[in-house]
Amino acid sequence: QKEVEQNSGPLSVPEGAIASLNCTYSDRGSQSFFWYRQYSGKSPELIMSIYSNGDKEDGRFTAQLNKASQYVSLLIRDSQPSDSATYLCAVNDGSSASKIIFGSGTRLSIRP
């Protein structure tokens, strides 16, 4: 069974600090990695995708990928109360090009 593992949280971070979210995956054939944000009662929204080892930055968000360790992370700099949400890590199924496997999410709470 291919798995994507995340700490469910809640992760509490003070406003203005860096929030660090982590994810591990089991499928060594995976090539595409995604972070989604989901507010309570809403649908998942794609915030970052990463395909190569290393860092990818987009505004306050940085995704980090280490394929050798099968590890993906998301850093949120200057955390804002509006960043409070559940963050879903997702990884493509290496044996089926169309499918993505989702982790169960980490709940992030930014405290003022």
Next chain:
Amino acid sequence: NAGVTQTPKFQVLKTGQSMTLQCAQDMNHNSMYWYRQDPGMGLRLIYYSASEGTTDKGEVPNGYNVSRLNKREFSLRLESAAPSQTSVYFCASSGTGAADEQYFGPGTRLTVT
């Protein structure tokens, strides 16, 4: 450009009733998906359609059927609803290939009593 749309937004069914959830996308995507999300369980894939004319089972297909009506539309049918199917259902779409991201509709909150 509406993206992915779903109808209805909310539905209450009695055990044994049937219904169809509708999904449409206007992004010219080839692939479409149906997920359910239960508290603490994350998103679980029910069925997907990699391209028009094809459908495949996902992780939790029992009790569901799907139809890829055309490139834009992908419906999910519950033939005989059960309380275990109480969930939030999301439709998503993507282009083809491993690199393509999935984009989600707003969801349907279904309660089966």
